[in-house]
Amino acid sequence: GAGVSQSPSNKVTEKGKDVELRCDPISGHTALYWYRQSLGQGLEFLIYFQGNSAPDKSGLPSDRFSAERTGGSVSTLTIQRTQQEDSAVYLCASSFSGRGEQYFGPGTRLTVT
């Protein structure tokens, strides 16, 4: 079946602009996660959605970052007023229940110039 998909695959933006990154999880998966992967930082948790519960936003690095999940499926991660330190690969993952293995998408490589 179809895996997790993300778009765009690459995004180059100027410092100060807003960007939106999209994630389509595996059909039927109730849990959705966003992570960030930077050189030297490893994979860093950002936010977690589980069903209709309030999202766990504890990993968002600043209030410039926000995410929403519409209809329990597609999610959008928004970064406002981008900074150079936001340059990274943003990975989305989904899982069946939030307690088992997470399946990752291919990521969006964000470059802020």
Place this chain on the structure above:
Amino acid sequence: EDQVTQSPEALRLQEGESSSLNCSYTVSGLRGLFWYRQDPGKGPEFLFTLYSAGEEKEKERLKATLTKKESFLHITAPKPEDSATYLCAVLITGGTSYGKLTFGQGTILTVHP
């Protein structure tokens, strides 16, 4: 603080030369330990989940084991196509981030023909 440490950072093997990767963890309570494989430019690919000490899982040339303090990923007679970054991650009990994975920094494996 929950911590996951992988060693070595990089490992170079000759084809057929078996070895092991280590993942040691210090967490308040372990719900699961996960191994992923990541190829350059791609998202992590799920390999194994281990839930309790003494558990073992196998897939082709890979075997994962778990103790109360660490996990090993054993690679038997590796081939060049096994070259990748291997990531270890833990899911912890309780806390405020119920669903997030905490990742190690990864081991970069290179298998020479």
